[in-house]
Amino acid sequence: MSLDPARLGPMANAIRALSMDAVQAANSGHPGMPMGMADVATVLYSKFVKFDPAAPKWADRDRFVLSAGHGSMLIYSLLNLTGYARPTMQDIRDFRQITSPCAGHPENFLLDGVECTTGPLGQGLAMAVGMALAERHLNATFGDDLVDHRTWVIAGDGCLMEGINHEAIGLAGHLKLGRMIVLWDDNRITIDGDTSLSTSEDIPARYRASGWHTEECDGHDFADIERAIAAAVADGRPSLIACRTIIGKGAPNKQGGHSVHGSPLGADEIAATRAAIGWDAPAFEIPAEIAADWRSLGAKGAEARAAWEKRLASSGEGKELARRMAGDLPSGYDAAEAFKAWLDQSQKVATRKASELALEILTPAIPEMVGGSADLTGSNNTKAKATGPLTADDYSGRYVYYGIREFGMAAAMNGMALHGGVIPYGGTFLVFSDYCRNAIRLSALQHARVIYVLTHDSIGLGEDGPTHQPIEHVMSMRMIPNLEVFRPADVIETAECWQLALENADKPSVLALTRQNLPQLRTEGGMQSAKGGYLLQGAAAARKVVLVATGSEVELAVKVREALEAEGIGADVVSMPSMSRFLAQDAGYKATLLPGDVLKVSIEAGVTLGWERIVGSDGITIGIDTFGASAPAEVLFPHFGFSVEAIVPQIKAKLGS
Numbered sequence: 001m002s003l004d005p006a007r008l009g010p011m012a013n014a015i016r017a018l019s020m021d022a023v024q025a026a027n028s029g030h031p032g033m034p035m036g037m038a039d040v041a042t043v044l045y046s047k048f049v050k051f052d053p054a055a056p057k058w059a060d061r062d063r064f065v066l067s068a069g070h071g072s073m074l075i076y077s078l079l080n081l082t083g084y085a086r087p088t089m090q091d092i093r094d095f096r097q098i099t100s101p102c103a104g105h106p107e108n109f110l111l112d113g114v115e116c117t118t119g120p121l122g123q124g125l126a127m128a129v130g131m132a133l134a135e136r137h138l139n140a141t142f143g144d145d146l147v148d149h150r151t152w153v154i155a156g157d158g159c160l161m162e163g164i165n166h167e168a169i170g171l172a173g174h175l176k177l178g179r180m181i182v183l184w185d186d187n188r189i190t191i192d193g194d195t196s197l198s199t200s201e202d203i204p205a206r207y208r209a210s211g212w213h214t215e216e217c218d219g220h221d222f223a224d225i226e227r228a229i230a231a232a233v234a235d236g237r238p239s240l241i242a243c244r245t246i247i248g249k250g251a252p253n254k255q256g257g258h259s260v261h262g263s264p265l266g267a268d269e270i271a272a273t274r275a276a277i278g279w280d281a282p283a284f285e286i287p288a289e290i291a292a293d294w295r296s297l298g299a300k301g302a303e304a305r306a307a308w309e310k311r312l313a314s315s316g317e318g319k320e321l322a323r324r325m326a327g328d329l330p331s332g333y334d335a336a337e338a339f340k341a342w343l344d345q346s347q348k349v350a351t352r353k354a355s356e357l358a359l360e361i362l363t364p365a366i367p368e369m370v371g372g373s374a375d376l377t378g379s380n381n382t383k384a385k386a387t388g389p390l391t392a393d394d395y396s397g398r399y400v401y402y403g404i405r406e407f408g409m410a411a412a413m414n415g416m417a418l419h420g421g422v423i424p425y426g427g428t429f430l431v432f433s434d435y436c437r438n439a440i441r442l443s444a445l446q447h448a449r450v451i452y453v454l455t456h457d458s459i460g461l462g463e464d465g466p467t468h469q470p471i472e473h474v475m476s477m478r479m480i481p482n483l484e485v486f487r488p489a490d491v492i493e494t495a496e497c498w499q500l501a502l503e504n505a506d507k508p509s510v511l512a513l514t515r516q517n518l519p520q521l522r523t524e525g526g527m528q529s530a531k532g533g534y535l536l537q538g539a540a541a542a543r544k545v546v547l548v549a550t551g552s553e554v555e556l557a558v559k560v561r562e563a564l565e566a567e568g569i570g571a572d573v574v575s576m577p578s579m580s581r582f583l584a585q586d587a588g589y590k591a592t593l594l595p596g597d598v599l600k601v602s603i604e605a606g607v608t609l610g611w612e613r614i615v616g617s618d619g620i621t622i623g624i625d626t627f628g629a630s631a632p633a634e635v636l637f638p639h640f641g642f643s644v645e646a647i648v649p650q651i652k653a654k655l656g657s
């Protein structure tokens with residue numbers, strides 16, 4: 001059945017009017033994209049997207065991602081017009097103001113219906129790959145009756161030009177994520193002007209080469225748009241639809257040019273647009289008939305949702321799916337109990353190996369954990385026996401071979417976490433966190449429970465040399481708000497940190513893990529890491545010094561303490577697997593561990609910047625503020641001053657003893 005263009009035209013114009021008027025009122029924003037894609041979005045929502053504004057978090061809803069996040073007025077218009085509780089028309093009037101959830105770019109934590117935060121170009125599309133992957137995985141686990149939805153993306157030239165696009169579509173094509181459909185706003189305009197300034201790529205050919213199905217349509221011809229989307233739905237491969245559009249369509253003097261990308265149209269052009277598209281209503285008013293047409297679309301989903309709820313209630317699996325979607329860990333899960341057996345085993349292992357040992361216990365108990373690595377499985381130790389490969393032939397697997405696609409992996413994991421029902425974790429070398437840093441930042445911004453397993457966490461990795469040796473990475477990730485960075489010191493701390501990371505339901509975590517073996521320092525349980533820092537060994541002689549260390553340097557701190565004690569200088573060792581967690585403890589606890597009247601010394605094989613917060617301005621910071629070097633780890637540590645012989649004299653000199 002084809003749609004009636006006589007009704008669709010005015011509906012699309014409602015998006016155009018709201019977008020140009022909101023941007024004008026804010027005197028900032030991007031009218032070109034929503035005006036250009038208004039026709040495509042109208043067809044998409046009239047006929048294809050499964051959603052229910054009355055239940056925005058309905059688990060089996062389609063996911064819609066506006067990857068071209070600068071065109072945020074498009075999604076705000078759609079949510080308002082179809083009847084979501086927010087944004088209200090007042091919210092839209094207040095577009096880009098502090099009181100409004102209609103932020104400059106769509107934020108998943110401000111509005112239901114915004115599935116992910118977009119704006120950093122390319123990442124919306126890459127997150128959608130993760131959503132489509134989570135959908136197939138849950139479908140394979142729970143069946144068609146409970147999980148059966150699509151992932152829709154609107155992306156611009158910029159999203160397709162970014163390097164991450166290559167990683168994202170390569171992964172989606174390989175995994176045959178056929179329920180993902182990308183509508184490309186093929187307007188041939190970016191900020192600087194015509195796309196011919198900077199590219200001559202055959203984008204559909206690139207997608208086809210990556211295993212995608214491609215379609216083209218006239219993005220202003222309703223019937224042609226419907227045809228192309230229907231063809232995409234019918235094809236088993238992921239689909240790209242090149243929608244040939246005119247940026248700012250409707251604005252008679254400005255459409256088609258780059259000036260409409262990111263500036264208000266201005267009062268004169270807005271008046272001319274109203275005349276050109278036949279829109280008489282004042283700003284922020286939608287004529288009753290058009291509003292009713294949009295509302296009726298919104299109401300259509302209620303029936304499908306009610307039917308799904310019935311199926312959920314009558315399914316034996318319903319409760320389990322609901323638990324996973326709510327993000328609650330399984331009841332009866334108590335990893336601490338399982339890890340207790342390790343306390344008297346004296347295991348000397350790398351913390352990456354300790355992480356694998358923890359995963360062998362955690363992954364069978366927590367079936368929603370889906371692991372992976374960017375081609376470093378054997379180095380990151382991310383694969384456990386319970387996590388079989390997730391492939392195009394078997395989506396029920398729980399281990400994703402992401403390939404050498406760190407950014408694509410991180411963005412996909414964001415999409416998986418935001419889709420819900422899975423807890424993604426993935427590995428690469430810590431030094432390559434830079435490759436995916438903006439996705440890690442978006443995990444934090446979006447409150448996404450993603451666990452990054454970042455191994456080879458210092459010069460301790462040895463011979464691979466300075467390109468592979470993290471220096472600034474641990475500290476620089478501690479600077480990202482709402483991201484918890486763990487650097488455990490031994491097998492017991494690693495297990496504790498894994499548990500804490502899983503319990504961080506509203507934030508991502510980083511586990512910084514060693515390549516090299518470390519002795520087991522802890523023989524007592526008690527979840528000490530839960531305070532971020534704790535007293536590992538107390539001073540025997542009168543306390544003059546507190547040594548604060550993380551990860552592999554806790555072993556060194558223990559040796560420094562022994563040497564000091566041998567000379568009658570009492571020293572505590574504080575292990576600090578999570579600096580942010582420690583800093584969040586109450587003042588009394590912090591003062592007990594780090595009293596004002598003793599010398600405090602930090603030891604961490606990374607930059608010293610930031611450790612003043614812990615040791616104060618008259619403490620000592622042992623670290624490394626240059627690049628590393630290529631040599632065995634046993635040579636590198638003393639070379640860079642990480643030895644009892646180098647550290648003890650500095651402490652004695654400071655104490656004046």
Ligand SMILES: Cc1ncc(C[n+]2csc(CCOP(=O)(O)OP(=O)(O)O)c2C)c(N)n1
Binds near residue numbers: 068185189
């Ligand atoms: C990673 C990233 N780089 C740069 C920008 C700044 N930026 C926002 S929109 C845009 C141009 C995008 O062009 P296109 O996707 O074609 O959007 P259109 O102009 O057609 O609306 C740029 C460079 C950004 N948001 N994200």
Ligand SMILES: [Mg+2]
Binds near residue numbers: 156185186188189190
């Ligand atoms: Mg463009």
